[in-house]
Amino acid sequence: MKKAVFLVRLWIWFSLRQLRSQYWRTLTVLLGIALGAAVFTSVRLAVNASVDSFANSMDTLAGKADWTVVTPGARVPEGLVAALQKHPAVETASPLLSTYVRPAGNGGEPFLLIGLDPISDRDMRQWSSTGTSERGSSWLTLMRTPYTLLPGEKLSERWHKAPGDSITLEHAHRTVDFQVTDILEPEGLALAEGGGIALTDIATFQEFTGLHGWVDRIDLRLKASAQNDAARSIAAMLPEGTVLEKPSEARESGKLMVRSYRLNLSVLSFVSLFVGMFLIFSLVSLHVTSRRHEMAVLRSLGASSRLLFFLFLLEGAFFGVVGWVAAIPLSSFLVRRLVEQVSATVSHLFVRVQVDQLPLDPLEAASSFALTLFVSLLAAIQPAIEARKVHPREVFLRHASRENGSPAPYCLALLGALLILTVWPLVRLPAIHGVPLSGYLATFLLFCGFSLLSPWCLHLLGSHLPPLLQHVGGQPAYLGGRYIRDSGARMALSVGALITAVGLFVALVIMIHSFRGTVELWVEQSISGDLFLRPKMSEINRYRDPLPPQTVQLLQDLQESVEIVPYRRIFLTYEKVPYQFEALDLSRLRHHASLLFLQGHPENIFRELEARDGILISEVFANQTGLGVGDHFTAQIEGTKLDLPVLAIFRDYRTQGGTVHYPLERFTKKSGDTSWSGARLFLKHPGEDLEAAALALKNEILTRSGDQAQALEVTTGRDLRRIILRIFDETFSITSVLLLIALLAATLGITTTLATFILERSRQLHTLLAVGASRTQVRTMIIWEAVLMVITGEGIGLCCGFFLSYLLIFVINRQSFGWTFIYSVDWTALWISLPLILGTALFAALPASQLVFQRPASQVLRE
Amino acid sequence: MASIFRVQVYLTDKASRRLPLLLCFLAAMVMLMPCSSRAETSYRSVAGPCHLEFPRDHGPHPGYATEWWYYTGNVKSGSGSPFGFQLTFFRHQFVPPGDETGWPKLPSAWRTPQIYIAHLALSDIMEGTYRHVEQMARGAVGLADATSDLEKTSVFVKDWSLEIRHEDSIHHLTAVAEDFGMNLILSQEKPPVLHGQNGYSLKGKAADSASCYYSLTRMSVHGDLVVRGQSIPVQGSAWMDHEFSTAPLESDLLGWDWFSLQFSDRTELMIYLLRQKDGGMSPASSGTFVDASGTTTALVFQDIAVEALDHWQSPHSGGSYPVRWAIKIIPLKMELTIAAQLKDQEMNTPGTTRITYWEGSVSVKGNGKDGKPVTGEGYVELTGYDKPLNLP
Amino acid sequence: MNEVFSSPIIKARQLTRIYRLGQVEIAAVDHIDLDILPGQMVVLKGNSGSGKSTLLSLLGGLDQPTEGELHVAGRDLRKASPAEITHYRRSSVGIIFQSFNLLPTLTVLENTCLPALLAGKPSPQVKARALDLLDWLKLTARLQHPPSHLSGGEMQRTAIARALINDPAIILADEPTGNLDSRNGEIVMELLWELNNKLGRTVIIATHSTLADRYAGLSLFLKDGVIAEYS
16 A cells, blocks of 8 residues: 555656646647547447437336237237236236327327227336326326327427327328327336337227227236246247247347447447557657656666556556546537437437437446556556666666667568468457457457558668658658668557558448448349338338228229339348348339349349249348258248248348348238238339439329328339438448547547657757758658658558458458448548548648757757 | 225326315216216216116116126135125226217227226135235226126126126126135025115215115125135125116215124114214115015114224224224114224225225124124225325 | 774675677676775776776666676675665665766655655655755755756755665765766765765765865776776
């Protein structure tokens, strides 16, 4: 304890005062690490908020249920409620229906309408209304009066509706005036979906949605005395296709989908922290170098080498702790901006979330603190070990000198090459529980490996370039080149920050470009169609409401002029992997569109599909389930058992999991389900202006649908494709933000690195002045050094980025999301941005070059 | 009897909680009716003769707001352990007849005007424990219902049921809860007793402050009780009430005390006392005496003298209930002392329907008709003693 | 003034320190035999590179001999572990440098206290002693100043206070007057002589300067790592 107190005291005397006197440098590094910590923390918090809000919604919806009865891909007959209720082990059987509906009129935001039996539900879920402290009259009113509802506080505020007011709601099939009975207290069930829910009686729900006779699920609470085999005996009484599930299953499968996204963002945000680590390293090692003599004095006065080690480790810890504290306001600023974007992305890609609060998770805060501290200590450990090596006899050396102990550049380069080579076997390892750990490790090794290549590259540049440089930039350029040659291993880690940031930048530019290119191609070929038609809110209601029969009839009447490609889409899970089963009229579709098959010619595949019974699966589904061509796929859909071979794998970028395609006519025959989830329309005679023709068709359908029109969502193909690409771009905007911050931190790194080198050599630089160099010449030399450094960093970063882009596309994306893309490089973006980064980095070098002449030459030289 | 006033309690809302208990019913009824004037006229009311006919009138009477089938009894196990039991089925119509016309054209199967509630209680006199539980369900999709045809009348709420076989007047009660229950066969030993004027039982000053009310005052019981998973064969005697009405309790009333007593000389006595807010007894209080042959004597307010001898304060609701009484039936020269077999027999359901009343097994001794010494058993129901609900 | 009969506080036999510079080996100290008695004032003379500083750093426990024996204050420095040598530096020697080697971020008082604090002595006690020493060295007015605010003489007096804080038996001074003007040089030499004469410390001064000559009890002249002359 006494020792620790003394250590801190000595650290304050020795290190903190130094940091304080050079506050610009200290602040820069602190800013860098704070940015890193803030990005990391706020991204984690934002993603967690989304995941938590989803999990909470699922939990409050599940209530106190022990089991849930569902029919995958379909609904449960309501008659089961009474049968289950009479089972001796069942305490309560409570039916539940839910769907997204929205207030009529433009801009009405969809919300979750929940239909339940207020009486059976009282044992299952907690909710009450504000007007009555007991559930009292409001639930009775729900039961007594058709089309009454209890909105959550948030909804009533959004709608400006008080009890007694009426609101018009539209669902896929109907539009009805509802009366607000009362407002829900913000507790329990009312907090699901971030408070954006409304309750109604199950009778009203069925009458509104036309789901007479059906419920989405039946939640069961068992008696405390229920035997262990109760679940089995309950399951035995269920009709075929209806199953007993743990209520947590839906939540877990949702969380599973978000997990990869969460991890990817975490890793991406960690890069900023990683870049911050370079900054700490660079400053601490500057101190170790420039204060070597002082350390020798300490040693001569009786300080142990361990003491020096801890002194510098403490410096790292200081940056970690203070950086993290400084990150708090930054995080709270960032997280507010991120949370909306993240939750939008999570909603687009995986599960619908409504974030209404940002819980401050102490565990998350503690872990971000621990990580920041760890990274900072890690950054300080190498310089601290260097400090440990200071020998007391160095006290007799008049000036600080660097021991020539660092390994030769080619040794580092060999090590770097070795690390890069390790990536090769590493990426062939499978993901662990869906987490591409080896992919992330490979990424880390790439960054380290390429950073280690830099001294050798600098040495090469410095050895061969100076004559040329002299020609271009005169003596200063020549000297700058020479200095770069001899700068040694430390440069590797300092340039490392830049390599990491540029590498990441290049890789993401390539990945996003490839991704977008592939998605565009996919949209063009697979999402073809002149008009798309489906019930309103199909997407958020997971296509559970088919097209009304009148609409189907109307479409069939149009067949003269329009080719109709109907489909039936059902959301299911295969061994806990969520996917969409889509039965569609492939034989008609292939005349107009194609699928992007991973292997094989489309013509042959379609021919095979006509000849034999089988399915086509998406790349995502294949990667998530391990199914390949020739394997057998089994599923229970709407009570129909399917056991079919996989005929081919196609690329698919629709969100919310993998896809299975099956010919519609075969599905209809097997299941007897003739309903359509939606249809694509192709104009047989589009004429010259396709868009105008499509719009005309849209208007015709809407006009002829009459009352049904308001239940339909009719989108022209061009609009739909534009929407898909817009969602795509929104999804990646967060990536761009993270990337910019990493680049910013790297730029700060360049400033500190250069400052380090300049201060280290101030004697040498002043000697140059003394022997006749002009200040401009010295500054020019420094700029040249910066140019060489930044070019090397960018060059190596570029190489690193190409490697990394492969890794991202073919390993990490495949293991995380199950898809890969057609590789293509966005040269234009690179050509524009790389010089821009160079310019920015050089701009960042300017303040450093001003440092040289801060102190009078005579003073520097006399020391 | 007086269960007519029970259903309302759980229907209370913030406004009606400020009213005395007995007003709650009125408040609840008004509240239940979207348009009170129309609603009042659309429910069927009891304002005159009930024309009860059996077995037809064992069945449900939709159109009246409230109805119940109410069984209490005292039984003994083979080893002589005494038990008291109560099983009640309530039907409550919360949508007045005729309002169905406002329903959607294609109504959901869940849309129903009826709610059913059932109360089950078991008093283990030896052990000194009182168990009770309730069930509630809407009268739809097979969750609860009441039906009657030539063969039988059946009423059920979830898996609790009552079945009356018309052919031989056998009543079959089945209700099993988490840790106790019953499966009892009841045989009617006396014809139905019609209270008041042939079943028209006045409960206030107005002619329509009334119910149709009959009892099966003596039924033999055999079957099984279930306690903590153990089946206990029992035998004994039971009492059944069936009553239906639409009328709210009149506003000056506070609560009521109801006694159903079966004597060793095979006679029975039912009395109900309507307590006024001013502390006195309502003149509508009355009773019925049934002799061994089943002949009834109607009793009026002036015939009955009751004195509470002991009280017990409920730790659950805070209500203070009388638990020992001295009762005189003046014209019949009856002088009886009645004592609760257990003090705590309070039906208290704060988590669910929030109905609170005391309903318990009692023993009786004293002088029966014409002063002859008798012993007996019975059930007593006490309402309006629950303090929180009495607060103005 | 010499205690002739006491055993030597410094005893070196065949003491050798060889440096390797690339392929070349240079013997900075070459098989020196040396006995220094407690309380002696010794002046090491010789040109740059003659081995004065190397000998001082060996005596101060700042460096390890390549060959030979070295016993100082009853300790075998050749065989001592790094921890023992650290302890030796803390307790037995005080070193004064030509360039003062004060830590720039510490004040005069803190610089003075540092060796005692490193040795783990309790802070109040250390501070009291440091204040005494600084008072004696006429630095009381400068206690809270950083070294950069001091004159050369003040800096060296601070260094002397720092060397004395642990009350060492041996004071080693490497060119203590090298960076001082003659007046301040005189003052420093007077102080060292006082330490030797009045407080009985063994003082070993390595210097070019003739200033020390008149205080020397023993003068050694080093040339190419060998003692060329005793006087």
